[in-house]
Amino acid sequence: MVRGTEFSDDHRVHLLQGAEELFPALIEAMDAALSDIQFETYIFDFTGSGAAVAEALIRAAQRGVRTQLVVDGVGTGALPEAWAARLQAAGVQYSVYSPLGPLGLLLPHRWRRLHRKLCVVDGRLLFCGGINVLDDFHDPNHGTLDAPRFDFAVRATGSLVAAASDTMEQLWWRMQAVRDARQRRLPEALQALRAASKARHAADPATDSGPPMRAALVLRDNVRNRSRIEKAYRRAIGTARHEIIIANAYFMPGGKLRRALVMAARRGVRVRLLLQGRYEYFMQYHAARPVYGALLAAGVEIYEYAPSFLHAKVAVIDAQGDRPWATVGSSNLDPLSLLLAREANVVVEDGAFATDLRQRLVHAMQHAGRRMDPARYAGRPLRQRVLDRIAFGLMRLALWVTGNRY
Template sequence: MPDTQAILARHSEQAAQFESAKGPVSERRSAAIVAALKRSAGDIDILDKQIALEQAINDSPLVLGNKVTLLQDGPATYAAMLDAIAGAQDHINMETYIIEDDAMGQTFAQALINKQRQGVQVNLIYDSVGSLGTPKAFFDVLTEAGVAVLEFNPVNPLATRGNTWLLNNRDHRKLLIVDGRTVFLGGINISSVYTSGSVLRRSPKASQGANAWRDTDLRIDGPVVADFQKLFLQTWDKQKGKALMAKNYTPAPVAVGKDIVRAIGSTPDDPYSLVYLTLVSAISNAEKQVYLTNAYFVPDPQLIQALIDAAARGVDVRLILPSYSDSALVFHAGRAQYGPLLEGGVKIYERQGALLHAKTAIVDGVWSTVGSSNLDWRSFMDNDEVNAVVLGRDFAAQMAAAFAIDQAASQAIDAQTWAKRPLGVKLKEWLARLWERWL
């Protein structure tokens, strides 16, 4: 993992820079934007340092003029996605880790086929490992209808496009881009397991039970969609997909709201994970709060230290993690790290009544991120991932409200009680940690 502090020190003097639908914003207006953000959230240092670092390591700018909509759980997200697909006029670009041949997968497949038949070009990237259980016939039907389908790093070495078989590099991104003007991203795959939702309420007793899934996505409209589109097209080219049908993939940007957003994509080809570096530096710059919600928590030593150091500075550091998981190894490997974190003053909560699959962060009431990246070695070193960073108090307040509801539906982990957990549990954690680099 990169030395975050060393990179931050090299770039801490850079001034914040923004872009609008009309292009780069002047230094004077950029300074005014940061000043306004500080007035709304307190005089916090994270803005200067974090913005400087992000723009130094990432070629995607902070973009003004967007509208960000927070979507919680599968039912709301799927409804919004299918509505956007139905309204598509020019093209649909979709990238997903998992698309299953179940009721929800068939619903999306039919929606995409319908648009293809209407003359809207549909381009689909799916991950070979993530969708390993989906039969070839499912994708053949899409292809026969005219949908351009691309399998990311095929498991079958004979299907490899190029000279390298990259089985360990997976496409964990979840993107749906409609007409180059609307993007959906977050943690939700295309699968019926998400259709139950988690019934977010303030009481833990309100959850639906063990079959419910808790996840978070965003719908973003506005100029920043062009940067997510760029990431999709880069993946298509890198995977040597067939030439795409000529469509208006880069429409003229139009401001539609007031949200400030940066697109952050990471791949193993990068010298370091941009998503990881961005998050660790945000934690390192925090002055008030760090609230993380994550599905698969297998942190490296630098992330653990950043959380402990933040708590030592008086930052309110809280983690909401799963109380059970669809991956026992990941679950126990993450729990093996609870001891040092609890001793360091980090508060840990385990979400009850639903399988937690969200990947979100809120820092100091002004910096938020939602995306596909877990807090594990695989996401930061082996996967293609994508996150959105949103600056602003109003959106962070929405995120904080959702965090509070999840915390109310969680069980706090007490340090003394945790230290006395059974020997059999500790053994599972020790064994799982032997595999943590590959989880």
């Protein structure tokens, strides 16, 4: 069984903002890799700085490092032919998680995606967060961006690295087993499943500088870890005393999470949400807005990020109190992430880390966020309210089709 949600005090966790900070650290780690690189991402785009990450994978594979790359069948799909040929020639092993097939997303089981962004190098260094392999100034649907995408990741060492390595190794071998079984290579499939059950990586002692931190990896999947990320949020919100700040790209929390935020605000906790202000996708933009009313009425402050696309999935609670809590990961607070996708968040209980994240979020709210006025929200145009309700209804219908309640 993959270990997860096990807090220990032997970690060093460093916050990284945007691809501008993540990619150089990632490439440096790959160039220093000695034995293996495990890499999972929802989107792998080879435009701009994304190509530099691909080049680092190729260099590692060429010098004999075992290099495994898993991309999602919706987020990435088939790799570009030229890059696929280069990766294969270098020895990079890559696999596509849940390719869509001829019926695409018409089949509800295809809505279960690989949304986590994880990289483990040599079983001792972890990168985890919300940042895809995607240039900060490039969007596949909207082209060149005027300002960088707002997102975060962490670089971490310590015992949580083993949990990340375990879950990635198990998924890799299970995917190989499914492939072999479909090709009727049953002996190879059985061997892959046995390898998955035995796969383990021992994490080396933390090597980053600074005092050790208390942290854990929190996973979400559709087997053992169906609700761990949401429960981690609800526990932290329920014990908040002073302040809650959440930055989330696609924000459509279920009833329990909404009530937790409302109750926190009513007991005097300052609750601030930094949410997507630019239109990106119809469903995610409009389906979120019907839930704002109850939050605003309870005194929750909502800020919409406007300069570029907000893609962060982070939160910080009581950063300056005696029980600081922060999380950085891939999970949105919406039904796609909390009910269907494979997700991974790192939770850190450390004052210095929480304060660093808090300062960046407060700066974004003050300098790049537009605070939502409750009166203007209540008086928004009829057309917008109709679109909001249509999107909200479609989202609920989709959940009903999958058999989930939210």
